[in-house]
Amino acid sequence: xxxxxxxxxxxxxxxxxxxxxxxxxxxxxxxxxxxxxxxxxxxxxxxxxxxxxxxxxxxxxxxxxxxxxxxxxxxxxxxxxxxxxxxxxxxxxxxxxxxxxxxxxxxxxxxxxxxxxxxxxxxxxxxxxxxxxxxxxxxxxxxxxxxxxxxxxxxxxxxxxxxxxxxxxxxxxxxxxxxxxxxxxxxxxxxxxxxxxxxxxxxxxxxxxxxxxxxxxxxxxxxxxxxxxxxxxxxxxxxxxxxxxxxxxxxxxxxxxxxxxxxxxxxxxxxxxxxxxxxxxxxxxxxxx
Ligand SMILES: Cc1ncc(COP(=O)(O)O)c(C=O)c1O
Numbered sequence: 001x002x003x004x005x006x007x008x009x010x011x012x013x014x015x016x017x018x019x020x021x022x023x024x025x026x027x028x029x030x031x032x033x034x035x036x037x038x039x040x041x042x043x044x045x046x047x048x049x050x051x052x053x054x055x056x057x058x059x060x061x062x063x064x065x066x067x068x069x070x071x072x073x074x075x076x077x078x079x080x081x082x083x084x085x086x087x088x089x090x091x092x093x094x095x096x097x098x099x100x101x102x103x104x105x106x107x108x109x110x111x112x113x114x115x116x117x118x119x120x121x122x123x124x125x126x127x128x129x130x131x132x133x134x135x136x137x138x139x140x141x142x143x144x145x146x147x148x149x150x151x152x153x154x155x156x157x158x159x160x161x162x163x164x165x166x167x168x169x170x171x172x173x174x175x176x177x178x179x180x181x182x183x184x185x186x187x188x189x190x191x192x193x194x195x196x197x198x199x200x201x202x203x204x205x206x207x208x209x210x211x212x213x214x215x216x217x218x219x220x221x222x223x224x225x226x227x228x229x230x231x232x233x234x235x236x237x238x239x240x241x242x243x244x245x246x247x248x249x250x251x252x253x254x255x256x257x258x259x260x261x262x263x264x265x266x267x268x269x270x271x272x273x274x275x276x277x278x279x280x281x282x283x284x285x286x287x288x289x
C-alpha cells in the first residue's frame with residue numbers, strides 16, 4: 001500500500017512529499033515539531049501534544065497552520081488513508097517559504113505543515129528489564145529547550161556520540177558541570193536515597209515532556225513522593241534508580257553511565273512499576289492490550 005503523507009492541504013505519496021528550497025525550516029531550522037504515538041487507531045495524549053505544539057508556535061510567533069479541530073481531523077484522516085493502527089505521527093510546522101533573510105518574512109506567508117506516520121521502535125523487553133547505558137555531555141543547546149524546535153543539531157551530535165559509545169542515550173549536563181537536565185530526546189528521573197521521585201523542574205531549561213508529565217501524575221496517584229528539583233551527577237551515585245521517559249522511550253531504566261555501573265547495575269522497582277502503570281495508561285486511552 002502507498003504510504004500517504006500530508007503536506008499543506010494535500011494527501012500525497014510519501015516519496016513525492018517535497019518542500020521548497022527556500023522553506024525556512026530547511027534553511028534556518030525555523031520551525032517546530034511533535035511526535036505523537038497511536039495505538040489501536042487512537043492517539044495517545046493527543047491533547048497535551050497539540051497544546052505543546054500551540055505553545056511552541058506561540059513562543060516563535062508562527063501561526064497555527066490550521067484551526068485545531070481541522071488539524072486533528074487531518075491526524076485521524078492520515079491513519080485511515082495509511083490503514084495504520086499503531087505507530088507514531090510526525091508533525092512539523094515551519095514559518096513557510098520566503099526569500100532567505102533571517103528576519104521574519106515582511107509579507108506573511110502560510111506556515112508549512114507536514115504530517116506523516118512512522119514505524120514505532122519501542123524499547124525491547126530486555127532493555128526494560130535489564131536497563132540501558134547512557135553517556136553524559138555538556139548541554140550545548142540554545143537556551144530555550146522548552147520550545148520543541150526542529151533546530152536539533154546538538155541533539156543529533158549527542159545521540160550519535162551515545163550510539164558510538166554503545167549507549168542508548170546522551171544525558172545533557174548544565175553549565176555548572178553537575179546538574180542533570182534531560183536526554184537528547186528524553187526526560188531524566190531518579191529515585192533518591194529516601195525513595196523520592198526526582199526530576200528537573202519544567203522551568204525552561206528542559207522540554208516539558210508529555211511522558212514526563214503523565215509519569216509524574218501516575219506516580220502521584222501511586223502515593224510516591226515527587227520532587228521537581230535539580231539533581232546532580234553526585235546525587236546519582238547515591239540514587240536507588242535512574243531512568244528516562246519519552247514518547248518513543250516510555251519508561252526506561254538506566255544501569256550504566258559513562259561506562260560505570262549506576263544504581264547497583266540493576267533496573268529498579270519504581271521504574272518497573274511506573275512502566276506497568278504507563279502501559280495501563282496507554283491501554284486505558286487507546287484500548288490497546
Ligand atoms: C529534548 C527532549 N526531552 C524530552 C523529550 C520527551 O518528550 P515526550 O515525552 O513529550 O516525548 C523529547 C522528545 O522528543 C525531547 O526531544
